[in-house]
Amino acid sequence: MNSSIKDASHPSIVYYDGDYPSRNQTEYPENFDEVVTYQGIxxxxxxxxxxxxxxxxxxxELCCGTGRISIPLINQDCVVTAVDASAAILKQFRRKVGSIPFPKSENLSIVKQDVTQLSLDTRDFDVVICGFNSLLCIADFNLQLQTLRNAADHLRPHGLLALDIWNPLAVNLYGDIKPEPFFTRKNPHNGNTYTRFAATGPMTINQVQSVYGWYDEFKKDGTVTRQSYHMEWRLIFRYEIQLMLERAGFTLKAIYGGNHNEPLTSDSLKMFIEAEKV
Ligand SMILES: C[S@@+](CC[C@H](N)C(=O)[O-])C[C@H]1O[C@@H](n2cnc3c(N)ncnc32)[C@H](O)[C@@H]1O
Structure with a gap:
């Protein structure tokens, strides 16, 4: 799906480009922080x-979004190169950079690139991060594999790739009957309440699922406006990711069932993966 990523027109980028209120009003701060807090991760x-x-x-950091992970790393004295394909998202990230005190702010480079075609001058990173399901947003097996290869190409020998992706067994692979309310918020621009409805479609033979739904905004005159959204993700199973990593030039070090090194079980919401470059 991301083979010909064209910035803001790409469905995954439209989906993740903030949340509903920011679609046409890019001043609204992006909501990854809120979404992951809501999901408890x-x-x-x-x-x-x-x-x-x-x-x-x-x-x-690959698929860095608005810096939810990169900014705390900078505050821990890391030197971070953060890459995302969405100009709108990176604009919001740059706005947040103001919160980083000088001279730590000098340790951050923000780069707009498609990670499936990643090419940076630096090739000796200690750690590559691809967090919060970002690999799944590249909804094509070969492009996911290419992204892992690109990560390996940019790491020093024995450097670490760390990523987290859904555990497919925790996702409804048969699809939801209909979109259900996911969250309700206030539109910061006009004070109206809006609800996001979300659903996944059935998984295809290529392990791709639609993620779709709509936003209903309740206007003061009693009417409702509906705006639909749609993207796709490609789920990856436990031994599949291990084989993909090996093929991309990594040795799997660990797969946990969460952020606290929990054992991976069929009930785990996600897989937290650590792999070392060979
Ligand atoms: C689920 S969000 C995660 C954002 C961030 N890593 C976080 O944890 O808050 C996925 C991000 O991947 C970006 N993205 C999707 N496909 C991409 C691609 N091919 N190259 C670069 N970025 C991409 C989107 O723009 C979005 O910012």
Missing amino acids: ADDVDKYIQLTAQYGKKVL
Whole structure:
């Protein structure tokens, strides 16, 4: 799906480009922070910080979004290169950079690139991070594999790739009957309440699922406006990711069932993966 990523027109980027109110109003701060807090998984940041203490502080973050992970790493004295394909998202990231005090702010480089075609001058990063399901947003097996190869190409020998992705067994692979309310918020621009409805479609033979739904905004005159959204992700199973990593030039070090080194079980919401470059 991301083979010909064209910035803001790409469905995954439209989907993740903030949330509903920011679609046409890019001044609204992006909501990854809120979404991961809502899902109870915001402590992934602590895990990434621990890994940089272990492997080294020269960090590349792939699919960085608005800096939810990169900014805390900078505050822990890491030197971070953060890459995303969405200009709108990176604009919001740059706005947040103001919160980083000088001279730490000098340790951050923000790069707009498609990670499936990643090419940076630096090739000796200690750690590459691809957090919060970002690999799944590249909804094509070969492009996911190419992204892992690109990560290996940019790491020093024995450097670490750390990523987290859904455990497919925790996802409804048959699809939801209909979108259900996911959250309700206030539109910061006009004070109206809006509800996001979300659903996944059935998984295809290529392990791709639609993620779709709509936003209903309740206007003061009693009417409702509906705006639909749609993206796709490609789920990856436990031994599949191991084989993909091996094929991309990594040795799997660990797969946990969460951010706290929990054992991976069929009930685990996600897989937290650590792999070393061979
Ligand atoms: C689920 S968000 C995760 C953001 C961030 N890593 C976090 O944890 O808050 C996925 C991000 O991947 C980016 N993305 C999707 N496909 C991409 C690609 N091919 N190259 C670079 N970035 C991409 C989107 O723009 C979005 O910011």
